Amino acid sequence: MKFVTGLNCHLCGAAYPPEALWVCSACLGPLEVSYDYGAVRSVMTRSLIESRPRNLWRYLELLPVEEPKTGFNSGYTPLVRATRLAKELGITELYLKDDSVNHPTFSYKDRVVSIAATRAVELGFPVFGCASTGNLAGSVAAHAARLGLPCYVFIPNDLEPNKVLGASIYNPHVVAVAGNYDDVNRLCTQIADRYGWGFANINLRSYYAEGAKTMGFEIAEQLGWRFPDHIVSPVAGGTLMPRIYKGLREFKEIGLVDGVLPKIHAAQPEGSAPVIRALEAGLEFPEPVKPNTIAKSLAIGNPADGFQVVKVVKETGGSGAMVSDDEILDAVQLLARTEGIFTEPAGGTTLAATRALIKRGVIKPNESVVICITGNGYKTAEVMMDRVAKPTQIGRSFADFEKAIGSHLNAAVGAAK
Ligand SMILES: Cc1ncc(COP(=O)(O)O)c(C=O)c1O
Ligand SMILES: [Zn+2]
Numbered sequence: 427m428k429f430v431t432g433l434n435c436h437l438c439g440a441a442y443p444p445e446a447l448w449v450c451s452a453c454l455g456p457l458e459v460s461y462d463y464g465a466v467r468s469v470m471t472r473s474l475i476e477s478r479p480r481n482l483w484r485y486l487e488l489l490p491v492e493e494p495k496t497g498f499n500s501g502y503t504p505l506v507r508a509t510r511l512a513k514e515l516g517i518t519e520l521y522l523k524d525d526s527v528n529h530p531t532f533s534y535k536d537r538v539v540s541i542a543a544t545r546a547v548e549l550g551f552p553v554f555g556c557a558s559t560g561n562l563a564g565s566v567a568a569h570a571a572r573l574g575l576p577c578y579v580f581i582p583n584d585l586e587p588n589k590v591l592g593a594s595i596y597n598p599h600v601v602a603v604a605g606n607y608d609d610v611n612r613l614c615t616q617i618a619d620r621y622g623w624g625f626a627n628i629n630l631r632s633y634y635a636e637g638a639k640t641m642g643f644e645i646a647e648q649l650g651w652r653f654p655d656h657i658v659s660p661v662a663g664g665t666l667m668p669r670i671y672k673g674l675r676e677f678k679e680i681g682l683v684d685g686v687l688p689k690i691h692a693a694q695p696e697g698s699a700p701v702i703r704a705l706e707a708g709l710e711f712p713e714p715v716k717p718n719t720i721a722k723s724l725a726i727g728n729p730a731d732g733f734q735v736v737k738v739v740k741e742t743g744g745s746g747a748m749v750s751d752d753e754i755l756d757a758v759q760l761l762a763r764t765e766g767i768f769t770e771p772a773g774g775t776t777l778a779a780t781r782a783l784i785k786r787g788v789i790k791p792n793e794s795v796v797i798c799i800t801g802n803g804y805k806t807a808e809v810m811m812d813r814v815a816k817p818t819q820i821g822r823s824f825a826d827f828e829k830a831i832g833s834h835l836n837a838a839v840g841a842a843k
Contacts (some may be wrong), residue, residue, distance in 0.1 A: 429466045430490050433457040433632055436618050436734070444490060444623070446549045448631045456731065457488045457632045467680040475682075481529075482537055482640040488634050488676055489640075489663050491544040492668050497572055499529045500536040501640050503647035505796070519794040521654065522761075523645055524713050526800070530568045530801035531592065533723075533770075534641065534666060535562035541543050542567035542626035543635035548686060551624030553665050555579055555598075558627075559615040559662060559723045560589035561801055566626050567596035578623065580610045585722060588805045606717060608728045627663065631730070638666045638831055642673025646683045655793035656744075658780045660772050661692045662724040663720050664731030668738045670798070688796075691788070692746040693779030695719035695771070699748040700727060703734045706746075710736060717730055720751040720809055721771035723801055725775040745788045747779035755813055758803060768803035774798070 433442040437455030439509050448457055470487045478484035482501025483494040504524045525534040537563070546554045555578040556566040563579040570577030578597035582591065582605060594600050618629045618808035626634050646653060653674060657666040671690050677683045694702045695728070697719030705714035717725035729735070738836045741748055749757075751771075758774035761767050768797035769777075783789045803810065820826045 427492050429461045429487050429488060431462050434460045439778075446551070446629060448629050449724050451670075457633055459636050461488060463674075463676070463679050466583065470680055473683060474751055475647065480550070481645075482540060482637070484639055485643050488636075488643070488673075489541060490636050491541060492548055493544075494540075495544045495547055495573065496540050496569055497567070498536065498807070499750060500540045501528070502530050502644060505645065506765065506767070514760065514764055516782060517784060517789065517791050517793070517795060519654075520647070520794075521645075521796045522765065522767065522795070523641060523798045524767060525636055525641070526767060526773065526799050526803070529563070530572075531564040531832070532805065533565065534638070534798070534800040535561045535565040536642050538634045538665060539565040539569050541624055542566075542630045542634040543573060545577075545633040546575065546626075547573060547626040549624065549630075551622070552576065552579060553629075553746060554626070555614070555617075555621040555623055556612040556626040556628075557723055558593075559586050560805070561723050562627060563593035563600070564589065564596075564805075567593045567598040567600075570598055570825055573598040575835065580614050582725075583607050586806045586808065588714065589722075592805055593703065598712035599756035609727050611728075611730075627665070631665075635665050635731075636703055636759055638669035639673035639676065639796065641666065642670035645670070646674060646677050649796075651683050652823075653683060654684050654796045655688055656783075656789050656795045657688050657784065657798065658691045658795065659692055659778045659798045660724055661694050661732075662698075662726040662729065662730040662772075663736050664733075664735045665700065666798070666800070667692055668731060668734040671738045671742065689744040690738055690742045690746060691744045691753075691779065691783055692739055693776045694746070694748045695721040695724055695775050696748045696750050696753060698723075698725045700728060701727060701732045702746040702748040704732065704736055705768045707740060714737065719754075719771075721754055721775050722806075723770060723772045724775060745783060745786075747782040749775055749782060749784075753781075755809065757781065758810060759813060761799070762803070767799060768802040768805050769799050770806040771809060772801045773803075783834075802830040
């Protein structure tokens, strides 16, 4: 917290101390953490960062915590050069920011929860919880277990079974609400208010959101301290996408990276695309929708930070794309087939949207692109069941193999004799 100057309202700029506050009492705008960038600039050098362990705490000066407390190795996930996928998409320089292997729960949420959980301890909340579309529940429950915090996670009652299991295994109280995410969120806001519990994405949201900046920091650092031309990010509640931008702007501000900031694009599923619809209609504030999509982790109809996504798209010269459930599942398969990465439908949404942006000419063939892959396919495996080939069933003799497979192989792929 050495460099944190306080919290500021994103809408009216009013200043608050860095406490358990999340909305502006004057205008109800969201509160954002502010830093003394001049002071950060004098200590946070490339070589200092590079000398630290490969996790998100390497950016400590720009994170709103006293000290790391989680004990997990979150962040610094691979930035993969994807040449085979690039070829399929008809572009030349493509990277995947692969949070499907984030630690400890295999989604981008481990970034935001690292900060929220640490801050929950520092601010002395008696209970740690969240309103979740699935991934957040798992990450909050894992962090609560590690820190010994009582934990309540609230989810819609129609989540994928493995997402529920992925939270339940850490033994929190899992509360399944008969409603969608937006209902869950409303309920949790009332509980936070009445019981004083710390909800990662509600009353700890100002701190939680700062964790998402680390994806922006890492993209710039892992590209060799430079910016790409484009970044494509999925959007649900709208935390991640604007914070990637904030992270990149901060690196520029403190002199770690020069150059033109990238165009940042928003990806949503057609069945839950309030932000893309707002962009198309020229609205500043997205209108709520009723979500209905296979990408359940992106099924937020009334995104808390939707207006910030609209703003960042406009400010960076970015764009938005919404894609169908079918395109999402196709993209999940394409990514697995070309790059060996199994993502959940949220990742499929981002890749399918990138494909659409290339087709529309928004992304040009020779421009560099980073796609944010934010979740792991093993948690939602059932959605792919009907899409993959069934195993070839054979008996146990060599003749069985020859009959079913060997005799169909041509010389090029046949076994060496
Ligand atoms: C896998 C995955 N990707 C992306 C997102 C979108 O995040 P945000 O709410 O920050 O827009 C979520 C949110 O739940 C998610 O679970
Ligand atoms: Zn305000």
